[in-house]
Amino acid sequence: MAREEGGLCVxxxxxxxxxxxxxxxxxxxxxxVADIGATDFANGDLPPGIVELARIHLADIDGLGPLxxxxxxxxxxxxxxxxxxxxxxNPVFVPGVPHxxxxxxxxxxxxxxxxxxxxxxxxxxxxxxxxxxxVGLLPTSHRNSASPYPADRLVIAGGGTRGRxxxxxxxxxxxxxxxxxxxxxxxxxGAAATAxxxxxxxxxxxxxxxxxxxxxxxxxxxxWIERDGAxxxxxxxxxxxxxxxxxxxxxxxxxxxxAALVHLGxxxxxxxxxxxxAPLARYQRFRIDRPLKEDVLDTIARGDFEALARDLGRTERxxxxxxTIDPHAPYGPHALHTLYLEPTPAHQAEQCSAERxxxxxxxxxxxxxxLFAHGPSEAASRIAAQDAVAASDxxxxxxxxxxxxxxxxxxxxxxxxxxxxxxxLWPPQSWGQLHDSDALTGxxxxxxxxxxxxxxxxxxxxxxxxxxxxVAPLPGTFVFTVRFVSHASGTLAFTRFPExxxxxxxxxxxxxxxxxxxxxxxxxxxxxxxxxAGLRQLATVLPAGARAVRAALDxxxxxxxxxxxxxxxxxxxxxxxxxxxxxxxASPLMRWRKARETLLDDFGRSIFWNPAVKQYGVVE
Numbered sequence: 001m002a003r004e005e006g007g008l009c010v011x012x013x014x015x016x017x018x019x020x021x022x023x024x025x026x027x028x029x030x031x032x033v034a035d036i037g038a039t040d041f042a043n044g045d046l047p048p049g050i051v052e053l054a055r056i057h058l059a060d061i062d063g064l065g066p067l068x069x070x071x072x073x074x075x076x077x078x079x080x081x082x083x084x085x086x087x088x089x090n091p092v093f094v095p096g097v098p099h100x101x102x103x104x105x106x107x108x109x110x111x112x113x114x115x116x117x118x119x120x121x122x123x124x125x126x127x128x129x130x131x132x133x134x135v136g137l138l139p140t141s142h143r144n145s146a147s148p149y150p151a152d153r154l155v156i157a158g159g160g161t162r163g164r165x166x167x168x169x170x171x172x173x174x175x176x177x178x179x180x181x182x183x184x185x186x187x188x189x190g191a192a193a194t195a196x197x198x199x200x201x202x203x204x205x206x207x208x209x210x211x212x213x214x215x216x217x218x219x220x221x222x223x224w225i226e227r228d229g230a231x232x233x234x235x236x237x238x239x240x241x242x243x244x245x246x247x248x249x250x251x252x253x254x255x256x257x258x259a260a261l262v263h264l265g266x267x268x269x270x271x272x273x274x275x276x277x278a279p280l281a282r283y284q285r286f287r288i289d290r291p292l293k294e295d296v297l298d299t300i301a302r303g304d305f306e307a308l309a310r311d312l313g314r315t316e317r318x319x320x321x322x323x324t325i326d327p328h329a330p331y332g333p334h335a336l337h338t339l340y341l342e343p344t345p346a347h348q349a350e351q352c353s354a355e356r357x358x359x360x361x362x363x364x365x366x367x368x369x370x371l372f373a374h375g376p377s378e379a380a381s382r383i384a385a386q387d388a389v390a391a392s393d394x395x396x397x398x399x400x401x402x403x404x405x406x407x408x409x410x411x412x413x414x415x416x417x418x419x420x421x422x423x424x425l426w427p428p429q430s431w432g433q434l435h436d437s438d439a440l441t442g443x444x445x446x447x448x449x450x451x452x453x454x455x456x457x458x459x460x461x462x463x464x465x466x467x468x469x470x471v472a473p474l475p476g477t478f479v480f481t482v483r484f485v486s487h488a489s490g491t492l493a494f495t496r497f498p499e500x501x502x503x504x505x506x507x508x509x510x511x512x513x514x515x516x517x518x519x520x521x522x523x524x525x526x527x528x529x530x531x532x533a534g535l536r537q538l539a540t541v542l543p544a545g546a547r548a549v550r551a552a553l554d555x556x557x558x559x560x561x562x563x564x565x566x567x568x569x570x571x572x573x574x575x576x577x578x579x580x581x582x583x584x585x586a587s588p589l590m591r592w593r594k595a596r597e598t599l600l601d602d603f604g605r606s607i608f609w610n611p612a613v614k615q616y617g618v619v620e
Contacts, residue, residue, distance in 0.1 A: 011061065011076040016053040023113040026446030026511045028121040051124050054080055056131040066136030066156035070214050070272045071243030074222045077269050082219035084125055084607060107607040109265055111160055111187030115565035116450060118611035119265050132160030132271065135169040142237030148230050149211055153277045159189035159270035167432030170277055176431045178278040179203050182359060185438040189270035194565035195262045195493035197502050199320050199483035201305055207261045208489045212274030215260060215267065218604045222246065227254045232274045259595030262490035264564060266613045267599050282428035283319055283340035285357055288312050289419040292335035297461040303499055309339060313423055316341035323482040324360050326410040330468045336419050343428045352427040355418045360479050360506055361448060363409040367402040367508050368447030395475045398534040408476025409507065449509040449542035451568035453549060454561045457484065457499040463558045470552035471545050477538060478507025478545055491592045492579060494561045505545050513539035572617025
């Protein structure tokens with residue numbers, strides 16, 4: 001229910017105690033799956049999960065302007081942080097609860113729980129930010145007269161607003177996103193937190209569309225941050241942020257802003273952001289299956305994407321490019337190219353495809369859904385019944401059983417992704433239509449494993465050759481995709497090279513393989529040993545692949561960084577090598593830490609952390 005003050009409904013927070021929780025990928029659970037024993041399920045004595053889940057509800061504040069909304073949200077979030085302070089000062093403990101006096105107390109934040117890494121999943125208190133969702137055009141009176149951002153494209157969005165909600169609001173008004181990840185499910189605050197990359201050629205990551213940040217940092221503090229020399233809010237706009245009764249601190253400081261952009265969940269609560277949207281435009285998707293030659297990789301490495309388009313038979317200007325590589329035959333007969341092209345009247349008259357255009361991750365979805373679409377027991381039984389399973393390689397036979405007799409995820413995607421040797425062209429579509437997915441795993445949580453590696457684009461050929469050689473012995477349950485980012489913003493953006501290529505390894509997760517292996521067949525009997533062995537072996541493929549990629553890049557002398565929110569065993573040694581050293585105050589890591597010290601007081605620094613930033617050595 002909404003809480004009323006003076007007749008006005010205001011935001012409020014509700015609490016759930018001792019909640020079980022998992023991220024979407026089942027890589028972070030509270031409690032840890034390893035801590036749950038069979039006897040726990042038998043006697044009902046399950047270990048506690050997250051002690052307290054908090055959910056924010058915006059209630060009836062639709063009549064307020066976007067900054068006034070944030071002004072009313074700020075004191076509610078400050079009250080949540082005061083509640084945490086009270087919990088720490090006067091603890092009431094329950095046997096088994098993982099918090100004890102003197103043990104760090106983390107206040108976590110969750111958008112859509114998309115991160116694979118433990119940037120989310122704090123054991124004591126977790127704020128579910130999906131309720132922080134709204135979008136509104138910044139009123140002219142609230143826009144700084146010296147702002148470089150066009151008044152008709154400058155919006156305020158709540159930190160829990162998803163990409164889908166942004167395009168649904170923007171596109172009917174003649175606006176759209178300048179870029180996005182490969183799907184529109186993440187929230188704006190969550191996507192920026194890890195510098196989620198898109199592939200808008202010549203553009204940075206999703207964080208690059210943010211031009212102002214509203215940050216709640218403590219029980220009595222909230223900030224408005226923007227770049228020096230690129231103001232967003234006028235004095236009237238700043239006053240609107242105090243509409244709930246608590247004036248913000250305002251900083252026009254580029255270094256502080258750049259650090260807070262890629263915040264990793266450790267700089268406070270992102271209540272809202274200012275975004276510069278793009279004019280609505282429509283592009284034509286073009287897909288073609290064309291072998292990857294060394295000279296083509298060299299063209300890509302130079303960033304000459306118009307020449308690449310011509311090599312692929314198109315004369316229009318590309319605005320997006322994704323390359324999908326057969327990891328076992330990079331220079332073989334097939335490579336898959338997806339471009340978004342600026343349409344011209346002549347090209348719009350061409351025969352266009354009405355087909356849906358699946359994305360590479362859907363090959364993984366197919367494998368997972370084949371295991372569970374008809375119930376785990378029945379699917380497992382069908383796989384176990386394959387005549388060849390006991391007679392030959394169980395892994396190869398399992399892959400064929402899961403992928404309609406295709407030998408690999410790459411071959412399945414090639415056959416089902418609307419590629420062809422002659423190429424296929426789609427009619428003009430908006431960004432929201434082109435990115436038609438809000439989730440990549442087709443309703444099968446936990447099915448996907450993903451690790452992402454950012455390299456200097458000029459090193460692409462050397463990197464591809466090295467990593468494909470390294471993963472050659474592994475079964476074909478994964479694909480490599482490559483996308484591109486230019487001059488990404490954010491002090492700790494993992495896309496840290498001026499011109500970055502991001503190589504992703506996408507495949508079937510250990511979780512889903514082991515889950516299938518644990519299920520009985522249709523008659524209730526355990527699976528035959530060859531089927532179990534095959535599934536258990538499939539569970540090891542992607543972690544081994546990610547390790548092989550890291551080792552291959554190191555061995556080839558290719559500098560790389562890893563996506564903060566994905567897998568691949570990122571650790572403090574790697575982070576300090578990429579963003580340190582900690583002995584240098586001018587290093588990116590130390591500049592980020594300095595910004596965190598500015599934004600958070602001692603109490604804020606004690607609660608705004610998560611297991612990942614500790615594991616990565618980002619915070620001490």
